[in-house]
Amino acid sequence: MPVGTKGSVKAVSPEDLDEAGARIILANTYHLYLRPGHHTIGRLGGLHRFMNWPRPILTDSGGFQVYSLTPLRTITDKGVIFQSHIDGSKHFIGPEEAIDIQETLGADIIMAFDECAPYPSDYEYVQRSVKLTTSWARRSLDRKKRNDQALFGIVQGGMYADLREISARKLVEMGFDGYALGGLSVGEDQSTRQRVIGETINFLPEDKPVYLMGVGTPEDIVDAVNFGIDMFDCVMPTRNARNGTLFTSAGKMTIKNAKYAEDGRPADENCDCYTCSNYSRAYLRHLFMAREILSYRLNTIHNLSYYSRLMADLRTAIREERIAEYSAKLYRSYRKNN
Amino acid sequence: MPVGTKGSVKAVSPEDLDEAGARIILANTYHLYLRPGHHTIGRLGGLHRFMNWPRPILTDSGGFQVYSLTPLRTITDKGVIFQSHIDGSKHFIGPEEAIDIQETLGADIIMAFDECAPYPSDYEYVQRSVKLTTSWARRSLDRKKRNDQALFGIVQGGMYADLREISARKLVEMGFDGYALGGLSVGEDQSTRQRVIGETINFLPEDKPVYLMGVGTPEDIVDAVNFGIDMFDCVMPTRNARNGTLFTSAGKMTIKNAKYAEDGRPADENCDCYTCSNYSRAYLRHLFMAREILSYRLNTIHNLSYYSRLMADLRTAIREERIAEYSAKLYRSYRKNN
Numbered sequence: 001m002p003v004g005t006k007g008s009v010k011a012v013s014p015e016d017l018d019e020a021g022a023r024i025i026l027a028n029t030y031h032l033y034l035r036p037g038h039h040t041i042g043r044l045g046g047l048h049r050f051m052n053w054p055r056p057i058l059t060d061s062g063g064f065q066v067y068s069l070t071p072l073r074t075i076t077d078k079g080v081i082f083q084s085h086i087d088g089s090k091h092f093i094g095p096e097e098a099i100d101i102q103e104t105l106g107a108d109i110i111m112a113f114d115e116c117a118p119y120p121s122d123y124e125y126v127q128r129s130v131k132l133t134t135s136w137a138r139r140s141l142d143r144k145k146r147n148d149q150a151l152f153g154i155v156q157g158g159m160y161a162d163l164r165e166i167s168a169r170k171l172v173e174m175g176f177d178g179y180a181l182g183g184l185s186v187g188e189d190q191s192t193r194q195r196v197i198g199e200t201i202n203f204l205p206e207d208k209p210v211y212l213m214g215v216g217t218p219e220d221i222v223d224a225v226n227f228g229i230d231m232f233d234c235v236m237p238t239r240n241a242r243n244g245t246l247f248t249s250a251g252k253m254t255i256k257n258a259k260y261a262e263d264g265r266p267a268d269e270n271c272d273c274y275t276c277s278n279y280s281r282a283y284l285r286h287l288f289m290a291r292e293i294l295s296y297r298l299n300t301i302h303n304l305s306y307y308s309r310l311m312a313d314l315r316t317a318i319r320e321e322r323i324a325e326y327s328a329k330l331y332r333s334y335r336k337n338n
Numbered sequence: 339m340p341v342g343t344k345g346s347v348k349a350v351s352p353e354d355l356d357e358a359g360a361r362i363i364l365a366n367t368y369h370l371y372l373r374p375g376h377h378t379i380g381r382l383g384g385l386h387r388f389m390n391w392p393r394p395i396l397t398d399s400g401g402f403q404v405y406s407l408t409p410l411r412t413i414t415d416k417g418v419i420f421q422s423h424i425d426g427s428k429h430f431i432g433p434e435e436a437i438d439i440q441e442t443l444g445a446d447i448i449m450a451f452d453e454c455a456p457y458p459s460d461y462e463y464v465q466r467s468v469k470l471t472t473s474w475a476r477r478s479l480d481r482k483k484r485n486d487q488a489l490f491g492i493v494q495g496g497m498y499a500d501l502r503e504i505s506a507r508k509l510v511e512m513g514f515d516g517y518a519l520g521g522l523s524v525g526e527d528q529s530t531r532q533r534v535i536g537e538t539i540n541f542l543p544e545d546k547p548v549y550l551m552g553v554g555t556p557e558d559i560v561d562a563v564n565f566g567i568d569m570f571d572c573v574m575p576t577r578n579a580r581n582g583t584l585f586t587s588a589g590k591m592t593i594k595n596a597k598y599a600e601d602g603r604p605a606d607e608n609c610d611c612y613t614c615s616n617y618s619r620a621y622l623r624h625l626f627m628a629r630e631i632l633s634y635r636l637n638t639i640h641n642l643s644y645y646s647r648l649m650a651d652l653r654t655a656i657r658e659e660r661i662a663e664y665s666a667k668l669y670r671s672y673r674k675n676n
Contacts, residue, residue: 007624011631036599036624044602044620052616261374264382278352278390282382286345286374293349293634 001026001058001233002304006035007051010238011296012304014053019274020301021308024056024108026233029101030065033093034084038104046106058109058233061098061140061154064116064182064213075115077132095139103146111180112140114154119186126158134170141174150177152211158183159192161199168203178209181229185214193220197227218247218310219334222327225314237307241299244288247306251333255299260285273305274298339364339396339571340642344373345389348576349634350642352391357612358639359646362394362446364571367439368403371431372422376442384444396447396571398551399436399478399492402454402520413453415470433477441484449518450478452492457524464496472508479512488515490549496521497530499537506541516547519567523552528561535565556585556648557672560665563652575645579637582626585644589672593637598623611643612636 002009002017005028009017017025027047032038041050047057066073066082073082079094093101098113113136117129133156144151153171157163171179181200184193197212204210211231212224221232237247246253248268255267266276267284275284275298287295310330317326340347340355343366347355355363365385370376379388385395404411404420411420417432431439436451451474455467471494482489491509495501509517519538522531535550542548549569550562559570575585584591586606593605604614605622613622613636625633648668655664 006628006630007621008628008630008632013632013635035628036620040600040620043600044618050618050621050624052621262378262381280382280388282374282378283345283388283390286388290344290346290373292344292346293631294346294351296631297351297635 001231002238002307003028003233003235004051004053004057005235006031007041007047009300009304011242011293011300012238014051016274016297016301017053017304018055020304021312022055022304024058025053026058026060027051027105027107028065029059029062029098029105029111030069030093032059032105033062033101034086034091038101042104042106046104048106056109057107059102059105059107059111060213061111061113062093062101063098063111063114063154066093067116067118075132077135079113079136095136096143099140099143099151103144103149107149109150109152109178112137112151112153112176114156114182116183116186117156117158119158119183119188121158123160123163126156126160126163130157130163130167134167137171137176138174141176152176152178152180152209154180154182154213155200155204156183157196157200159188159196161196164196164200165203168200172203172205176208178211178231179204180211180213182213184212185216185220190220190223194223194227197224197229201228217334218307219331221310222314222330225318226323226327232311237303238300241303242296244295244299246284246299247303249333255281255284255288257285267302268306271302271305271309273302275302275305339569340576340645341366341571341573342389342391342395343573344369345379345385347638347642349580349631349638350576352389354612354635354639355391355642356393358642359650360393360642362396363391364396364398365389365443365445366403367397367400367436367443367449368407368431370397370443371400371439372424372429376439380442380444384442386444394447395445397440397443397445397449399449399451400431400439401436401449401452401492402551404431405454405456413470415473417451417474433474434481437478437481437489441482441487445487447488447490447516450475450489450491450514452494452520454521454524455494455496457496457521457526459496461498461501464494464498464501468495468501468505471505475509475514476512479514490514490516490518490547492518492520492551493538493542494521495534495538497526497534499534502534502538503541506538510541510543514546516549516569517542518549518551520551522550523554523558528558531558532561532565535562535567539566555672556645557669559648560652560668563656564661564665570649575641576638579641580634582633582637584622584637585641587671593619593622593626595623605640606644609640609643609647611640613640613643 004025069085070082095113102110114133115129137153153176155167157167209230212229244255249270260281263281317323340363342363407423408420433451440448452471453467475491491514493505495505547568550567582593587608598619601619655661
């Protein structure tokens with residue numbers, strides 16, 4: 001899922017997203033709640049209509065942003081009191097509010113309110129945090145009124161296998177439409193993340209989608225798919241695009257590199273996206289060096305197309321039982337060039 | 339002509355331009371000469387291919403930018419020695435170099451090298467400047483080698499009627515494919531500009547295009563068309579778009595205005611552009627307040643569509659002999675709202 005934090009996937013239009021192969025995007029409840037406000041979006045017909053994106057949208061619960069972006073916050077059993085990072089104003093969001101906001105925004109998939117424990121946190125903190133997240137998940141389910149939105153629960157538990165198991169089992173008992181793994185990609189090393197994914201996913205039902213939040217690089221995604229993860233969101237393709245880093249079939253490409261100054265080839269010779277079909281590396285480099293706004297758009301279209309194709313290729317590889325072969329090939333292309 | 343200074347009309351793609359009704363754009367020789375360099379663009383197949391814009395392009399001579407942007411410059415009969423505004427490096431451009439660069443870039447219309455006298459300048463300075471511009475125009479014509487590019491001469495002469503007449507008569511004797519009025523919109527008041535346009539245009543042939551450089555607001559354009567001007571370039575539609583000012587059939591609109599926060603109507607209810615067909619004032623305001631990159635693109639598409647329609651309407655009004663009526667209506671819409 002490309003990330004459209006404030007109701008726009010940065011630098012691209014809905015048509016660009018569609019052409020790049022995006023079939024669902026993520027929007028951030030916290031940001032839209034603060035600006036322009038969920039009631040405003042609701043009165044204007046909901047988020048799909050507001051941003052002119054008719055395909056599926058997933059909204060996060062706002063939890064992660066409340067913990068990571070706000071200057072001051074107080075967590076109680078009821079929910080979280082926090083200050084806006086925009087104007088310092090005081091706000092309260094608990095599980096009931098998170099569901100109400102997401103129902104007003106009107107996404108297709110909404111998320112239960114959770115506490116994302118900081119990393120690293122000691123066992124006792126994470127144990128209390130899992131209890132809180134579990135009770136908030138129950139209250140999120142109970143609050144839900146709309147029948148046309150799927151609700152996912154978020155498994156927490158830090159890097160502790162037994163707490164992850166407890167969190168997963170409790171959520172599965174409640175019966176969500178899908179399950180997310182939260183509290184990963186927060187600073188832990190790769191092998192720790194892999195261990196936690198592997199330990200947790202066994203407690204989740206095979207017939208429901210499993211979503212790894214905030215991941216990741218192409219290698220991270222391939223890794224996680226090998227563990228059985230189905231869904232991802234990450235700012236990496238869009239943010240890296242704006243920083244001039246392109247993901248290609250030959251690995252990562254830094255477009256400002258002088259060697260591209262007169263290179264008439266497309267960024268990725270194995271890519272049929274709008275950018276690669278119409279523009280040379282030389283032009284992409286020029287736009288980036290000259291800080292032209294078009295640079296951000298063309299790079300973003302390419303990276304999103306790359307990620308869409310990565311996911312499509314993974315689906316095919318799974319169907320054709322070539323996932324190991326495909327994974328090995330992708331790891332090689334990234335190791336070789338970076 | 340929308341302005342694509344560095345080989346990109348800021349914030350939009352060639353397809354956006356086409357859909358907005360643009361049929362010719364301007365690119366700046368000075369900027370492209372410095373970065374990425376005309377030889378680079380030439381080796382990559384010329385400017386049309388470089389920027390993926392198959393329709394006509396006009397390049398200016400570089401003269402105006404050399405005078406207005408560079409920190410240090412020395413003007414001699416040969417040409418101008420100047421420092422790059424990017425890295426301070428020293429360069430020389432005279433009429434021969436300006437033509438060579440423009441032939442390498444490969445635009446459809448190229449401009450003779452001129453001196454644009456500062457405003458205000460005394461009579462003696464402008465008199466010498468017209469002599470220089472006249473001799474440079476001759477040398478530009480003599481240097482021209484390609485037969486698939488039109489070459490326009492630039493009339494100078496400051497605000498002095500007799501010098502404008504001399505400049506125009508000399509250029510017409512030489513026989514250019516079109517004529518531009520330079521040295522206007524440089525700080526003079528509106529009535530002075532109108533006087534100079536009116537005094538100068540009589541000395542230019544009716545069967546050649548006349549191009550007023552760097553103008554202007556919708557009212558300025560309607561004024562100038564009433565005097566017989568055919569072509570314009572201006573950064574106003576694109577720059578104002580990025581500053582959140584939209585041109586509409588009801589006058590200028592400041593999109594960040596709080597009154598648009600929940601306004602579900604399109605920016606201009608009489609506009610069928612991509613932006614007005616798909617997005618509300620509320621969304622455009624939100625994107626602008628949140629500094630989303632998409633804001634610049636959507637606003638630019640609208641303003642360019644507005645300007646294209648303005649020019650198309652003026653052509654129709656001329657054909658149907660309703661130009662006075664059309665002009666009065668446009669003046670009213672802008673006076674009423676601003």
